[in-house]
Amino acid sequence: MNETRPAVVVVDYGIGNLFSVCHALHQAGGEVALTSDPNRIAQAERLVLPGVGAIADGMAGLRQHGLVAPIRELVARDKPFLGICLGMQMMLDVSEEFGEHECLGLIPGRVVPVPPTGADGRPHKIPHIGWNELFRPEGGDWSQTLLAGIPERTTAYFVHSFMAMPTDPGHRLADCLYDGRVVSAAIRIGKAVGTQFHPEKSGPAGIQMLKNFLALQ
Amino acid sequence: MANVRLIARLDIKGPNLIKGIRLEGLRVVGDPREFATRHYLAGADEILYMDAVASLYERNSLSELIKWTAAHVFIPMTVGGGLRSVEDVRDVLRCGADKVCINTAAVKRPELIREVAQRFGSQCMVLQVDAKRTRQGGWEAYTDGGREHSGLDVVAWVKKAEELGAGEILLTSVDQEGTRQGFDLPLIKAVSTAVHIPVIASGGMGTPEHLLQAVQEGKADAVAMADILHYSRKGLDEIRAAAAAAGIPVRHPYPEAAAP
Numbered sequence: 001m002n003e004t005r006p007a008v009v010v011v012d013y014g015i016g017n018l019f020s021v022c023h024a025l026h027q028a029g030g031e032v033a034l035t036s037d038p039n040r041i042a043q044a045e046r047l048v049l050p051g052v053g054a055i056a057d058g059m060a061g062l063r064q065h066g067l068v069a070p071i072r073e074l075v076a077r078d079k080p081f082l083g084i085c086l087g088m089q090m091m092l093d094v095s096e097e098f099g100e101h102e103c104l105g106l107i108p109g110r111v112v113p114v115p116p117t118g119a120d121g122r123p124h125k126i127p128h129i130g131w132n133e134l135f136r137p138e139g140g141d142w143s144q145t146l147l148a149g150i151p152e153r154t155t156a157y158f159v160h161s162f163m164a165m166p167t168d169p170g171h172r173l174a175d176c177l178y179d180g181r182v183v184s185a186a187i188r189i190g191k192a193v194g195t196q197f198h199p200e201k202s203g204p205a206g207i208q209m210l211k212n213f214l215a216l217q
Numbered sequence: 218m219a220n221v222r223l224i225a226r227l228d229i230k231g232p233n234l235i236k237g238i239r240l241e242g243l244r245v246v247g248d249p250r251e252f253a254t255r256h257y258l259a260g261a262d263e264i265l266y267m268d269a270v271a272s273l274y275e276r277n278s279l280s281e282l283i284k285w286t287a288a289h290v291f292i293p294m295t296v297g298g299g300l301r302s303v304e305d306v307r308d309v310l311r312c313g314a315d316k317v318c319i320n321t322a323a324v325k326r327p328e329l330i331r332e333v334a335q336r337f338g339s340q341c342m343v344l345q346v347d348a349k350r351t352r353q354g355g356w357e358a359y360t361d362g363g364r365e366h367s368g369l370d371v372v373a374w375v376k377k378a379e380e381l382g383a384g385e386i387l388l389t390s391v392d393q394e395g396t397r398q399g400f401d402l403p404l405i406k407a408v409s410t411a412v413h414i415p416v417i418a419s420g421g422m423g424t425p426e427h428l429l430q431a432v433q434e435g436k437a438d439a440v441a442m443a444d445i446l447h448y449s450r451k452g453l454d455e456i457r458a459a460a461a462a463a464g465i466p467v468r469h470p471y472p473e474a475a476a477p
Contacts, residue, residue: 019313023288125413129340130466151234155294155468159340169362200394201315203257203292205471 005031009044011071011087012029013061016179021050024200042070044071046214047079051086055095055111055162058086059103070102075106080216081192082146084205088187088194097162107189111168119180126156130177131155132169132197134185137162140173144214147174147186156185156197162195191216218445220468221432221460223453224257225446226265227277233343235269236444238395240363242348243269246447256446257290259453260470263465264294265387265441267318267345269362279381280312287313297345303332306312310337318387319445320345321360324367327381334382336459343417344383346371348404349391363391366408372411379412386412387441390420395444397461405435417441425451425459433466452476 009029010022018034025032025048033040041047049071051058062068064163075081083091095101095111103111118124133153160178163185166172173193174186186195193213199206227234227249232456234249240437246252246255254266262284276395279296296309297318306317323330333342346370347363349354357372367374369398390401390406400421409416415438418431431437444453460467 017310017313020287020291023313024291028291037275090343125415127338127340130222133469151472153469154471165332200291201293203260205472206291208471 005029006046006215007031007033007044008046010034010039010048010050011041012068012174013042015051015053015057015065015133017044017052018050019122020200024207025214027212028214029209030210030214032167036065038070040067041067041116042073042114044074044079045145046075046216047071047081048186049081049083049087049090051090052085053086055086055089055097055101055103056099058090060186062090062104074108075190075192078190079214083192083194083214084200085160085196085198088196089162090193091192091194092164092166095162104193105147105188107166107194108168109164111162112165113129114159114161114163114178115181115185119154120177124151124179127159127161128183129159130157132158132185134176134197137169137172137175139170142173144216146195146199146209146216150205150209150212156195156199156202156206156214158185158197159193160196164194219438220466221264221468222262222417223456224265224439224441225253225258225261226267226419226441226443227270227280228254228267228443229271233280234447236395236447237269239391240269240394241339246444249282250289252447253290256453257292257444260457261292261453262468263292263439264290265318266294266296266298268296268298274449280308281310283312283314295343297343301382302329303336305338306333306341316341316343316385317405318343318345320347323378324358324360324369327377328382330378330383339382339384341388343385344375344378344384345387345389346375347391348401349355349390350401350404356407357392360408363394369370374405375412377473379414383414385415385417387419391440393421394419396421397444399423399427400431400435400437402430402435405431405437409436409438415439423450425456428456428460429456429463429465434461
């Protein structure tokens with residue numbers, strides 16, 4: 001077999017465990033390169049921005065490695081981009097996690113706390129952890145994204161206390177319900193998608209999503 | 218109500234998946250990698266590895282297995298057994314685990330719960346409680362693989378652990394473990410009603426009905442299953458269907474997600 005595997009670059013900016021993300025992308029058929037080199041990131045065919053932890057640390061890591069401009073450049077060229085969890089939240093303008101933090105500004109909007117109560121007004125557990133079902137918001141188009149062909153109500157794995165709130169609902173790609181409260185599960189602008197959930201921990205469905213992402217040109 | 222999680226529990230001794238009765242009389246079941254893969258593909262919501270003898274040697278020896286699993290099994294992974302310090306936890310997480318279970322070391326020094334929760338987040342810190350019934354009608358927490366008394370009342374201990382920042386309780390009934398006779402329902406209920414964090418019922422599952430009891434009577438948030446899965450007494454699909462038929466919310470496995 002001499003089939004070429006689609007190339008994907010994973011951004012290494014000094015935070016979190018990138019082991020699972022890289023292995024899941026490999027499992028999905030990708031040729032995975034982990035780097036913090038701004039040139040390689042700007043020139044990537046496909047880029048994944050993973051992330052766990054606090055947004056202040058995450059943005060500081062990107063700035064320290066000089067990666068803010070290269071990531072913006074790549075998205076402006078409409079190359080496939082995937083931000084995961086904190087990587088998704090960094091796609092917005094500003095995050096309200098412990099203060100106000102300027103983010104990448106790829107999609108207009110803010111990162112706000114997950115509502116502390118369910119729809120019935122009763123307090124629920126924060127962080128929102130576990131498997132939750134994905135829904136397509138009105139007008140949401142999953143074709144040409146990592147969710148192409150994924151049935152609605154497929155479950156994905158979430159662990160988070162803050163959530164994306166795009167100014168324009170048109171940027172919402174998928175939502176989930178946490179005790180009746182709408183939580184943004186995925187956002188999109190062009191070929192740049194962010195998922196609040198972890199495809200690399202979402203079982204065979206998550207691997208299929210990564211395959212779909214790797215098939216984007 | 219959140220989806221009730223179906224967790225595949227694999228107790229490990231050296232290179233082997235093992236299974237005992239009341240945490241003793243350990244028998245070799247097979248290669249843990251084979252069983253982890255099988256349960257993953259069958260739709261397990263999470264995987265839990267417990268180093269069964271680690272506490273005796275005061276070290277967790279699962280790093281190779283954790284790394285292998287992180288590369289092949291793409292669901293959340295919890296690892297327990299012999300973890301004594303923040304450094305031990307960090308090492309296990311670096312190998313690819315998502316959460317850790319701590320019992321003996323937390324009993325000896327409860328502050329460890331707070332340290333782990335502050336460093337890695339509460340969602341990462343699972344308190345493992347091995348509970349044995351007492352003659353007075355309560356339960357006592359045991360350490361070192363169910364061998365040592367701690368003198369701690371289980372209900373008081375889990376409340377304290379929650380205050381210290383534990384994110385979940387893995388509650389194993391030593392009396393029921395490996396018996397296939399069902400969970401210790403009064404124990405699960407006593408703990409579930411004492412804390413606000415999720416409780417994983419473990420020890421005694423022999424039939425899908427036992428899961429229904431653990432959730433409906435015991436108020437468990439998740440159920441850990443071992444030999445019912447390892448010996449293929451019931452499939453995860455059958456267990457999931459039984460739960461759904463009883464009105465217990467469970468996740469829809471991919472790719473049948475669109476089914477009502």
